[in-house]
Amino acid sequence: MSRRSFLRTSAVLTTGLAALAASLKPLMEMNDFPTAERFMQKYYKELTPAEMEKVLQRITDEVEKQYGIRPHVRDLKPMDGVEFVYCLNLTRCIGCRKCVHACVAENNQSRNPEIQYIRVLRLPHGSLDIEKAEHFYNTDSVPEKGYFYMPVQCQQCKNPPCVKVCPVHATWQETDGITVIDYDWCIGCRYCEAACPYWARRFNFTKPSIPQERLNPDMAYLGNRPRRQGVMEKCHFCIQRTRAGRYPACLEVCPAGARKFGNILDPNSEVSYILKNKRVFIQLKEEMGTAPRFFYYFDV
Amino acid sequence: MRNYFVFLGRCGRIAFEGDWRYYAWMGGLTIFCLLGLHAWCRQFAQGLILTGMSDEVSWGVYIANFTFLVGVAAAAVMMVIPVYIYDNEELHDLVIFGELLAVAAILMCLAFVTVDLGRPDRFWHLIPGIGQFNFPKSMLSWDVIVLNGYLLLNVHICGYLLYSRYRGVKPAKWFYIPFVFVAIVWAVSIHTVTAFLYVGLGGRPFWNSAIVGPRFLASAFTAGPALIILALQIIRRVTQYSISDKALLTLRSIVQVSMLINVFLLANEVFKEFYSGNLHVVSSKYLYIGLHGHHGLVPWIWTAIAFNLTAMLLLVLPVSRSLKWLNVTCVLCIVGIWIEKGMGLVIPGFIPTPLGEMMEYTPSFNETLVCFGIWAFGLLCYTVFLRMSVPILQGRLVQANEGQAGSAAARKH
Numbered sequence: 001m002s003r004r005s006f007l008r009t010s011a012v013l014t015t016g017l018a019a020l021a022a023s024l025k026p027l028m029e030m031n032d033f034p035t036a037e038r039f040m041q042k043y044y045k046e047l048t049p050a051e052m053e054k055v056l057q058r059i060t061d062e063v064e065k066q067y068g069i070r071p072h073v074r075d076l077k078p079m080d081g082v083e084f085v086y087c088l089n090l091t092r093c094i095g096c097r098k099c100v101h102a103c104v105a106e107n108n109q110s111r112n113p114e115i116q117y118i119r120v121l122r123l124p125h126g127s128l129d130i131e132k133a134e135h136f137y138n139t140d141s142v143p144e145k146g147y148f149y150m151p152v153q154c155q156q157c158k159n160p161p162c163v164k165v166c167p168v169h170a171t172w173q174e175t176d177g178i179t180v181i182d183y184d185w186c187i188g189c190r191y192c193e194a195a196c197p198y199w200a201r202r203f204n205f206t207k208p209s210i211p212q213e214r215l216n217p218d219m220a221y222l223g224n225r226p227r228r229q230g231v232m233e234k235c236h237f238c239i240q241r242t243r244a245g246r247y248p249a250c251l252e253v254c255p256a257g258a259r260k261f262g263n264i265l266d267p268n269s270e271v272s273y274i275l276k277n278k279r280v281f282i283q284l285k286e287e288m289g290t291a292p293r294f295f296y297y298f299d300v
Numbered sequence: 301m302r303n304y305f306v307f308l309g310r311c312g313r314i315a316f317e318g319d320w321r322y323y324a325w326m327g328g329l330t331i332f333c334l335l336g337l338h339a340w341c342r343q344f345a346q347g348l349i350l351t352g353m354s355d356e357v358s359w360g361v362y363i364a365n366f367t368f369l370v371g372v373a374a375a376a377v378m379m380v381i382p383v384y385i386y387d388n389e390e391l392h393d394l395v396i397f398g399e400l401l402a403v404a405a406i407l408m409c410l411a412f413v414t415v416d417l418g419r420p421d422r423f424w425h426l427i428p429g430i431g432q433f434n435f436p437k438s439m440l441s442w443d444v445i446v447l448n449g450y451l452l453l454n455v456h457i458c459g460y461l462l463y464s465r466y467r468g469v470k471p472a473k474w475f476y477i478p479f480v481f482v483a484i485v486w487a488v489s490i491h492t493v494t495a496f497l498y499v500g501l502g503g504r505p506f507w508n509s510a511i512v513g514p515r516f517l518a519s520a521f522t523a524g525p526a527l528i529i530l531a532l533q534i535i536r537r538v539t540q541y542s543i544s545d546k547a548l549l550t551l552r553s554i555v556q557v558s559m560l561i562n563v564f565l566l567a568n569e570v571f572k573e574f575y576s577g578n579l580h581v582v583s584s585k586y587l588y589i590g591l592h593g594h595h596g597l598v599p600w601i602w603t604a605i606a607f608n609l610t611a612m613l614l615l616v617l618p619v620s621r622s623l624k625w626l627n628v629t630c631v632l633c634i635v636g637i638w639i640e641k642g643m644g645l646v647i648p649g650f651i652p653t654p655l656g657e658m659m660e661y662t663p664s665f666n667e668t669l670v671c672f673g674i675w676a677f678g679l680l681c682y683t684v685f686l687r688m689s690v691p692i693l694q695g696r697l698v699q700a701n702e703g704q705a706g707s708a709a710a711r712k713h
Contacts, residue, residue: 016330023334026341034421043425043432113349119655130656131582152655161503167440168425169432185432187425188348188418191440193358197503199654202355203418206347229347230418285654288502 031207032229043169044182044222052221059225066226067210071217073225076243078176084237084293085177085264085271086248087281088151091299092258095120095142095149099250099259103153106238106249107224108216110208117202117235118153118250128282153250154179154200154235155284155292162192162201171232177293178237180222186231193232197288201234237261264293271295306702307466311688314697318687321538329680336673339666340415348418351667356659357650359416361671364642366412368523369405369678370494371516371641373450375524376402377487378554384480390547393693396461397535398528399454400685402487406451408678415670439497446490453483458685462692467699491516498649506583506649509572515565516641521558523637525551526630531682533623539690545623552626555633556615562637563612566605586658587648594651596660601644607636 037058047055056073064070100118109115121133125146133150143149160179163171170186173179193201207229219225220240227233238248242261251259262269274297275281281297283290318326343350353360379398382388414420425431426444435441457479464471495516498507529551536543573584585591590598611632614620620629652658663671691697 019331019334020337023338024341026338026345028345030345031347039421121655129579130654131579131652133656135655135657161501165438165440165500167434167438167444169434170425185422185425186419187422189413189416189440190358190418191438191497193355194650195501195503197654199355199657203358204347205353206349285503290502 038184041184043185045169056221059221063215063219063226067212067215069212069215069217071215071219071225073219073221074240075221076223076239078174078178079243081265082263083175083177083265084156084242085262085275086156086237086294087260087271087274088294088296089256089258089260089299090148090150090296092256093120093149093151094256094258095122095137095144095147096255098253098255099151102249102253103235105214106216106241107236108210108219108226109202109233110204110210110227111214112209113205115202115204115208115233117200117233118151119199120149120151122147122149150296151250152198152200152284153294154237155198155290155294156235156237158291158293159289161195161197161288161290165191165195167191174222176243178239178242179234180236180239181232181234182222183225183227183231183233188230188232190232197285197290198292201232203232204229303467303699304463307463307699310697310702311692314691315684315687322687326680326683329676329683332676333673333680336670336676339669339673342666343415343670344420350664352662352664353667354659354661356653356657357647357661359646359650360661361642361663361667362412362416364646365671365674366409366416367494367516367646368638368642369409369412370447370491371520371637372524372527373402373405373409374487374491374517374520375528376454377484378521378525378558379528379551380480380484380487382550382554384477384484388550390544390550394532394543394547396458396689396693397532397686399458400689401524401528401531401682403451403454403458404678404682404685406447406454407681408674409447410451411674411677412671415674439493439500442493443490443497446486446493450483450486450490453479453486457483458689462689465695466692466697488517491520498645503654504583504649505580507645509569511565511569511572512645515562515569518558518562518565519637519641522555522562523634525554525558526633529555529630530627530634533627535686535690539686539694541690541694548623548626549621552615552620555630556620559608559612559615559633563608566608566640582652583648586651587644591652592658594658594660596662597643597648600639604636604639604644607632608640611636 041055042051052075056075059073060071063073097120100116100120103109103117104111104114107117109117119135121130121135122137122144123133125148137144156177156179158177160173163173163179167189168185168187171179171181171192188203190203193203204227208227210226215226216224218240220243223236223239238246238250242248247261251261260270260274262271264271264275266272275295278297281295283292283295351360376398379391379395383391383395414423417423426433426441428435433441435445457476460476461471492513495513498504499509499512502508529548532543532548535541570584570588573581582591586594587597587601611629614625614629614632620626647661651660
């Protein structure tokens with residue numbers, strides 16, 4: 001190789017490498033660089049109890065480091081003989097959106113940008129055509145004359161399209177009927193978001209941000225533990241509460257008593273009573289064949 | 301084995317040799333690649349918030365480009381069928397350029413899917429065996445298989461034929477013909493499966509239509525060969541590789557028939573959507589005439605339709621037998637179909653949302669840079685493939701001249 005061509009080659013190589021390094025530079029300001037441990041983390045269903053213990057420990061430490069609060073993170077399993085069902089009384093709902101905000105507070109959703117699991121639709125009297133829904137009604141007082149309100153959240157389908165389409169089994173249906181997400185397994189392709197007929201899924205377009213004092217420290221692995229950038233999340237019937245014998249946050253906060261929740265396999269439960277005795281109840285977009293575990297009913 | 305590495309080494313070296321025009325072209329593409337890489341690194345660091353996508357419109361121009369390019373890749377079959385089934389003479393020596401284009405297109409597809417992921421660091425969850433692969437339920441898992449399979453098939457066919465030519469031996473039929481026939485069926489499958497990604501979603505009536513698959517194929521077999529017609533003329537101009545006008549006109553008749561079918565299927569779709577007038581027509585209304593004061597896609601789709609119709613008219617007229625007009629037609633086909641299939645198919649599926657909310661989508665600057673970067677990467681790959689294969693096919697880069705001024709001979713044209 002001649003001196004001249006050597007010099008030329010080195011000059012080209014140096015420029016090229018410098019340009020490459022400059023292109024890669026944004027990686028230095030990575031929001032959330034995966035550690036080796038997190039990169040290698042196994043799928044939820046493949047974790048042994050001992051491994052799960054370690055993972056929970058790690059999550060606890062991470063949350064404490066980030067928020068300065070030591071959380072109580074559990075891996076709550078579904079209970080035998082339980083299948084959860086939600087019933088929502090459209091006659092009673094007044095559209096106050098208290099459920100929306102109680103949900104955000106309970107489930108550690110990102111506040112900026114704010115992620116909400118529940119969307120309350122305002123519909124004109126007489127029509128269930130969702131095309132006519134107003135999402136962003138903003139009035140001094142509710143309810144308004146001539147309208148009724150329909151809160152929509154994950155319908156916990158018996159035949160969930162989101163679970164079917166996920167290429168990596170990162171979302172699945174548990175025996176108690178709750179469709180959950182392994183936030184550490186989701187690759188963020190958003191196919192489930194496209195598949196859901198209820199627009200119930202949300203994506204973390206950037207690193208979630210929650211003010212320290214707002215963090216709910218009572219957490220579940222498949223529930224409300226803080227999520228990371230680039231993964232899906234959605235309503236999980238407040239797994240951290242309902243699997244421990246409590247009601248979902250949206251139900252507790254409802255001032256109108258429009259929300260009912262319980263075990264459909266228990267013939268004496270409130271939801272069993274409603275589904276047996278109310279004359280009309282509907283499943284949203286029943287024709288999709290998704291068989292929601294979320295029922296809307298009327299006082300008739 | 302040693303021979304094979306010498307072959308690869310020489311191919312690699314020749315990719316860095318050329319005249320000033322070659323360096324300028326490659327340098328320009330590299331700059332765009334790096335700009336795209338930079339933009340993607342920013343996105344990886346800060347999240348998909350840097351794109352124009354939202355929970356409402358959760359797929360955008362990445363998936364649109366992906367869909368279009370799967371079609372380009374599948375269209376290679378439109379050269380393979382005439383050559384291997386009908387023994388077409390004109391296209392015989394050109395079919396490999398179509399297959400190489402398919403390889404480049406699939407590489408771009410894979411890049412577009414990767415940049416769309418929220419957690420690209422978790423790509424290994426998709427690898428069968430070590431990850432959790434939801435096969436056969438998820439159509440996306442099918443897509444992973446068919447795309448990678450198609451890539452391997454084409455790499456094998458092209459690689460084997462070129463290596464045989466390099467060594468100056470006749471390729472063993474059993475070692476590539478079966479793969480060619482598998483690849484024909486496979487090409488149809490990649491685009492069908494990609495259509496099924498959309499068709500399978502019951503919650504999105506705009507996509508949930510049986511005609512999407514056939515329309516995908518018809519538009520792919522229009523835009524793909526149109527792209528090949530342009531590529532072949534560029535190859536002919538810069539390399540003196542002999543390509544007959546007759547070959548280009550054979551491809552023209554393929555584009556002609558495909559475009560007629562494509563427009564026919566489009567008309568079917570439009571009729572079904574608007575005549576029945578049921579409530580599921582909202583997405584189409586948004587696309588073609590605007591809905592509730594939102595018209596974002598209207599100018600795009602009418603441009604696409606105007607381009608497609610003009611191209612169709614030119615194709616059925618004898619005027620497109622002249623190369624000048626044929627080139628205009630090809631550009632119209634490519635642009636028209638890119639809009640129709642990309643922005644015109646992916647975006648309106650999300651608008652309005654399943655809960656009736658109107659939210660429009662415009663790609664962000666960063667997102668656009670990533671797209672340009674990937675297109676530049678694809679062109680870079682295709683140029684390199686051609687830079688390697690043309691001298692081999694012309695007999696200037698062969699085993700016989702190994703060691704002795706081989707690269708000099710190749711450099712000389």
